[in-house]
Amino acid sequence: MKVGLFIPCYIDQFYPQVAVATLQLLEKLGLEVDYPLQQTCCGQPMANSGFEAASAGCDALFVQNFAAYDYIVAPSGSCVLHIKEHLHDAKNPEATSHIRNRIYELCEFLTDVVQVKELGVSFPHKVGFHIGCHGQRGLHLAQMSELVAADFSKPGYLLSLVQNIQLIELSRKDECCGFGGTFCVSEAAVSAKMGKDRVQDHVEHGAEYITGTDTSCLMHLEGILRRQKSPVKVVHIAEILNGQYE
Amino acid sequence: MNKADNSVPDHATAAEKFLQDEERVNWHDKALWFNRQKRDISANQIPDWELLRDTASQIKDNVLANLDDYLVQFEQNALQNGIHVHWATDAAEHNQIVLRIVQEHGIGKLVKSKSMLTEECHLNEFLTTHGIDVIDTDLGERIVQLAEEPPSHIVLPSIHKRKEEVGELFHQHLGTEKGASDPAYLTEAARQHLREKFLTADIAITGVNFAIAETGGFVVCTNEGNADMGVHLAKVHIACMGIEKIIPKAEHLGVFLRLLARSATGQPITTYSSHFHRPKTGQEMHLVLVDNGRSAHLGRKDFYNSLKCIRCGACINTCPVYRRSGGHSYHYAISGPIGAILAPNQDMRQYADLPFASTLCGSCSNVCPVKIDIHNQLYQWRQVLTAEGYVPKAKQQGIQVMAKVLSSPTLYRVAGKSGRLMMRLLPGLANNKTLNPWAKQREMPQPPKESFRDWYKKNRHKDE
8 A cells, every 4th residue: 555645835844743743653554655755735725715727737736746646645634625626637537536536634544544443652631622624524524513413533533542631622612713724814803813712712621732633723723822822732633643742 | 786885895804893892702703603502402403404404405406496487386376366476687676666566555654574685685775765764673673773784694683782782772762761781671662662663554574484386375484573563564565585485385384494493593493484375355465576686696507506595594603704703794785604605696896805704614504404505605706706807916916926836846845945944034024913914913833944845855765
């Protein structure tokens, strides 16, 4: 099984530790993982701004980089959903559809494909889990509070394998954090308020860490926490599952 | 009204203003979230809730696919029942029809229960300029009418007003005690005030929640009984409806009435679900069927299914953006996510900002009782509005640069390096609070020494 590691652009540039944790975690599980060096971005920033057509170059590059892998894995629900729903390359329809079917967000890859049963790691802290909306409502990583349906959570299952972790309950378990891609600057006031409220929910319930499936959400929440000079930290779920968090 | 109006601030600007009073925003958010919670509790009491949503969605699919036939069938049956049926192509024609009926009866005052269609058509303003006194009889509508504001929510028109503000308004207009804000006291005052209006009005206007093709009758849902009070006491009943309000059969009402109030407020059913089939003896009943862009809307394949909307407001209550920006920031008769996908059908230029007033979190689509894919339509509208050129030039240029950088591995690396370098060296610039909208309320991410790619090349010995 050859796994292509897709590292979203903002993780590559600003949160390399999340990518390192993802890579190490997959390697520890015995997978052959390769990081194609020519990769950039999934194209979502353009497409969500209404410029889907402008993401054609990104799409073609993505197909070039990842067509050869059995699975493509990324530590981001949002970027994975974007590829799944919107990757287009008229010149390579087969490769495109292969990628769309074979791309996985890290947690769902671990639960559904690798079928991880133990991790052997510990994280002795009070942790709040913020699930990114695209991972949850788009990829169905966890049940959505709006639906009348049986509860489940793939990231929640993985966190349950971590020793000594204390997961806190939130008042609003799946409220959006307000990042929203370019929304975070085009609607900066609403975005920041949503982030503040999301942070508050975690703080009120005693979180020492906020973890999540998407670094984009966490970057936004971290920006607010640091502005508030809060001692609460953000940590990507890959860092907890990898057990090397410092 | 459908012309681009530069004096109306866009959503982001209006939202920023709304957010200046954070304590009020917290209260607004909680009030609406409370409604969302009531909806959840109520939905969870019905094990087949998701099946009910599917069923409603499919009935509406059938309606939209056969709308022409159902409308003709409905008209025939309504005419047979003795209802006067009128057709209006647009808002102006709708308003003219209503005015003509009012003037033919030589009446200067009428009562009106809640109707989002008449809000969409700006009927109140139109009738007022023709000297007609229009009294909204829904309590929330009456409050915003006295405040000379549009409703901020389709089900809870004055949800943005606190009880103290309502007290002040009633003190000015209804003579309640200065400083009184007890809801029971204020409601009683409104009740007495409206009772006098009901008793003296000769025309009652109502909206229509569901019009049944097979019977030619229609159903109006209220919690206050104000539609009934108006209609029972008036000589003339005018009901106004968008052409998408049709359902095929009376038996389908069971599906929609179970969904409507649960989705809206968590009630099992609205207090009053009033069935109107024919005028009572001595009364005239008119029905105005309004297109106002709906036929064109029906022809848009990515967007037509938003015509399924039954106006429950669930998407509005759950929307994290709406709760923190207020209904007026949407500058359209219908606010929130559903308003943001309906409004561009009316006027792309004027409402080009609305589909961008969302994080695309998808909660709206999940609560929608008729399963409109609201967040997908928001995404799709962005593509259309951009292609049609309704997006600011500066944004367009910025995106083109971004696209160029992100589609070239070389440019991406250079830009990434310089970006990280700049952020490391010039935190003052990156954190400039006026130039960088991110940094106004958030710190920028702390730039690492190296990118993951650099780390990978070093640690996994990979050559290019």
